[in-house]
Amino acid sequence: MITRFEAIEHTADKGILAYGDTPARVLESAALGMFSIMTDLELVRPRETIEVRVTAQDREALLVEWLQELLSRSQAANLLLARFRITRLEEAALEARAWGEAIDPSRHTLKVEIKAATYHRLVFAPGADGWMARVIFDV
């Protein structure tokens, strides 16, 4: 299982490109990418689990709504999440599990707060080598 992401240019905000062999892997990579903007993932222990269910209008919207749901769940519960597993995926619906722990300012690196995952320049499509996605976040 390969999960990869990288940061991309955007004037005022932050973006990522996420890659994976399958759409599910891309969704997981994108989630890792988003949380890596907020914190150093390797310092976050998988102490707690949350279950996530998302539905959307179409595949691209699903990507945004998945990230939005993770963002909003984690902020509401004051958690950082660092591991993700899609357990069920349809064109525009998914179920997943995520692992992380409560924010601990003495241990965790706290970089920047993300306001939202946006639809701006959104891509979620098959690429040369599997699937890829692009998401821009409002910081």
Add this chain to the structure above:
Amino acid sequence: METPFPVERLDEYRWRIPRHGGMRVPGLVFASRSILEQAATEKALEQVANVAHLPGIQGASLAMPDIHWGYGFPIGGVAAFDASEGVVSPGGVGYDISCGVRLLRTTITRKELLAKSDELAEALVKMVPRGLGARGRVALSRSEMEGLLRGGVPELLALGIGWPEDLEFIEEHGCYPGADPRQVSERAYERGGSQVGTLGSGNHFLEIQAVDEIHDEDGARLMGLELEQVVVMIHSGSRGFGHQVAADHIKVMNGVAQQARIALPDRQLACAPLDTREAGAYLGAMACAANFALCNREAMSHFTRQAFGRVFRSDARALGMSLLYDVSHNLAKWERHLVDGRERELLVHRKGATRAFGPGRPGVPARYLKMGQPVLIPGDMGRYSFILKGVESGMERSFGSTCHGAGRRMSRHQAAQSIDGRQLGQQLRSEGILVRATNMRELSEEAPAAYKDVQDIVEVCEGAGLSRRVARLRPLVVLKG
């Protein structure tokens, strides 16, 4: 300059995008030539043209000189809609609903402040939580929270936080009308519940500044400002609460626009006609988020005043820490404006644009009525920020709107690559500016070099007749999240 459509120069500071394709009105950009050219490369001009497609839009699709590409609407975008034919679009407000700026006065001089910078910075760091994961000092029950959302700052005062005399100097007297807490999701309550009195991160800041230039003697006198006077500027919004409200309603609107068969050149212009349930729901929730933002800035002011009181061994009233003004730059407001000679009730969207009402205009506090509304324009942490005033000509040219800040010239990525945050901190220290950031590495993204010179922006607004400078402010102590 490359654009897929012609752009006409009307004069030195005004550029028109003539109607073409599905545009219902022309576009009008207030900018210098170089600002316009940069906007063109970012495709922000296309966004101005796209907004002009929306039903019920009046006059023109406007953009201020700090124009940037944004989500659907450009940042710096202003668009006014007719009550019966128009729409509301959350993208025309932004995710950070009612992000805004306020300014507190003091009777402290720059010299007096510099003698206590470190102590004051430390006190503020303790009193004003900031950054990711920050939890506010104000504990609220669910019903207290609903009270704040519905009733705004007066409800916060009832909890013993803030000063009653501030109300007059906050837009809408500290309470946006029409707030409907039932339109707010549980998740928004969860996100916002512990965030009242927190600064946020990114480009938000709490800055202690000194007045270093006065451009309008009468205006400065009326605002109670003089050279070397220390003031406090707070830039923040509705925190996770507002971001959740925006996201919730954008999701709903995506479906509505499809159903109403509104042809959208960009998905992010998702909107609802003003006579729909969805439009009402968004506006009711938006007003809650706006009240949250006002309460947030008032709460931070409360703790800032306490910090000053402690460090200067006095109390904040004796230190003259009254509120000069609090104004939003991400909001949709019902306002009366002249369109083709007739006065109409319009929903004016401003995203990254500040309301700037002229003299005599209802809504301007009595104290400032003959001058015009104060406008607070943050620059960057190394150079300066400005206080402007609204002018009569702005009412007819831009629905009483002006810019909101400097705008970036370097992406966050570029800034992070090319600037060392720690060195930046040291550099600013040597210039007499003390910066406290939760993460010095991330500070590079907010470096002065990453921002345009706000003076250029403010000069264009002046040249275009949208606002006029009153005073310039220099940073002394900067708190970043």
